[in-house]
Amino acid sequence: MAYQNQYRPPQYNNAPPDQSFLWNIFQRVDKDRSGAISDTELQQALSNGTWTPFNPVTVRSIISMFDRENKGGVNFNEFAGVWKYITDWQNIFRTYDRDNSGFIDKTELKQALTGFGYRLSDQFYNTLIEKFDRQKRGQVAFDDFIQCCIVLQRLTDVFRRYDTDQDGWIQVSYEQYLSMVFNVV
Amino acid sequence: MNFQGYGAPAAGGFPGGFPGQQQDPLYGYFTTVAGQDGQISAEELQACLTQANFSGGYRPFNIETCRLMISMLDRDMSCSMGFTEFKELWAVLSGWKQHFMSIDRDMSGTVDPQEMTQAITSMGYRLSPQATNSIIKRYSSNGKISFDDYVACCVKLRSLTDAFRKRDQAQQGVATFQYDDFIQSTMSI
Numbered sequence: 001m002a003y004q005n006q007y008r009p010p011q012y013n014n015a016p017p018d019q020s021f022l023w024n025i026f027q028r029v030d031k032d033r034s035g036a037i038s039d040t041e042l043q044q045a046l047s048n049g050t051w052t053p054f055n056p057v058t059v060r061s062i063i064s065m066f067d068r069e070n071k072g073g074v075n076f077n078e079f080a081g082v083w084k085y086i087t088d089w090q091n092i093f094r095t096y097d098r099d100n101s102g103f104i105d106k107t108e109l110k111q112a113l114t115g116f117g118y119r120l121s122d123q124f125y126n127t128l129i130e131k132f133d134r135q136k137r138g139q140v141a142f143d144d145f146i147q148c149c150i151v152l153q154r155l156t157d158v159f160r161r162y163d164t165d166q167d168g169w170i171q172v173s174y175e176q177y178l179s180m181v182f183n184v185v
Numbered sequence: 186m187n188f189q190g191y192g193a194p195a196a197g198g199f200p201g202g203f204p205g206q207q208q209d210p211l212y213g214y215f216t217t218v219a220g221q222d223g224q225i226s227a228e229e230l231q232a233c234l235t236q237a238n239f240s241g242g243y244r245p246f247n248i249e250t251c252r253l254m255i256s257m258l259d260r261d262m263s264c265s266m267g268f269t270e271f272k273e274l275w276a277v278l279s280g281w282k283q284h285f286m287s288i289d290r291d292m293s294g295t296v297d298p299q300e301m302t303q304a305i306t307s308m309g310y311r312l313s314p315q316a317t318n319s320i321i322k323r324y325s326s327n328g329k330i331s332f333d334d335y336v337a338c339c340v341k342l343r344s345l346t347d348a349f350r351k352r353d354q355a356q357q358g359v360a361t362f363q364y365d366d367f368i369q370s371t372m373s374i
Contacts, residue, residue: 118365118368119365120365120368120369121369123262124262124369124372124373126262126263126264127256127262127264127372127373128372130227130252130264131252131372151372152368152372155367155368155371155372156364156368159362159364159367159368163364168363168364169361169362169363169364170361170362170367171359171360171361171362172359172360172362173358173359174346174349174353174358174359174360175312175313175316177345177349177360178312178316178320178342178345178349179315179316179319181345181371182319182320182323182341182345183319183323184371185371185372185374
């Protein structure tokens with residue numbers, strides 16, 4: 001069943017980047033030379049192709065994914081993970097942005113999410129775009145695309161935790177449901 | 186038997202009937218922003234509520250809260266709202282606003298977490314302290330909850346409760362979700 005083995009974006013198994021290559025990038029991004037890249041510094045280093053700042057919610061999610069010490073930033077070791085994560089997403093985005101517009105429209109989004117294994121109605125894609133498209137173009141830019149996938153992933157993770165017999169169904173109390181979902185969406 | 190914890194429908198309709206002699210004043214506000222299709226988007230809703238000075242002394246609603254309001258009543262997944270829904274929204278919002286104002290005695294535009302907890306309970310929701318705390322945490326800035334955040338929280342609670350109710354066939358406070366449906370219903374909020 002698709003639910004089992006899906007919704008992890010395809011892992012790109014490129015060779016790990018050269019350490020000195022990464023170190024160069026790290027130094028350039030870590031503007032205040034604190035030894036850790038903060039939300040602000042990462043946001044400034046990333047581009048969503050729209051000349052507007054990268055989605056700060058997405059930046060926060062990425063930093064917290066890799067910040068093992070809860071310090072509010074990533075050090076050089078953790079940065080390797082950040083770099084790979086973003087590079088993977090760039091590859092995915094380019095793959096599905098078939099017309100190379102720099103944005104993912106509804107059709108392309110459908111192909112991407114179906115490719116990840118989600119089974120969502122056509123109507124629902126309208127809702128997704130309305131919800132995540134910060135540029136108000138009816139298409140998603142790179143950062144908003146990542147944000148959409150992150151939220152879908154979080155919901156899936158929380159669902160999985162309750163689906164102990166892995167059959168794609170859960171039974172939850174009202175309270176459990178509110179706690180599961182309130183802070184994710 | 187109806188599960189008690191869900192919360193009564195929000196109190197507050199039009200106080201004793203609105204001045205509906207000729208035309209519904211709300212209709213005026215609505216048509217000013219709605220286009221040919223008689224539907225309003227989140228941006229238009231924001232404009233509409235601001236024009237109608239709904240927030241009164243409080244800061245106008247931010248766009249994300251307006252988007253939440255649209256999706257609370259968006260039964261056809263069109264991401265827009267017609268006049269009937271708008272009237273329904275206005276009634277619900279008025280009730281919430283009255284309640285907020287009754288708690289915000291110093292008219293600071295914010296309430297504290299305890300007052301928020303009371304508000305949630307008085308709307309009829311029966312939740313554990315932990316559940317309530319995690320909900321409130323999401324909406325407080327510096328330990329305070331603004332009117333906008335309060336409304337966003339109420340909207341979400343109502344939307345999620347509606348979604349849950351639909352899948353609680355036996356009305357026992359337990360719902361069953363299939364994965365695809367879970368994703369779509371939850372993300373639509």
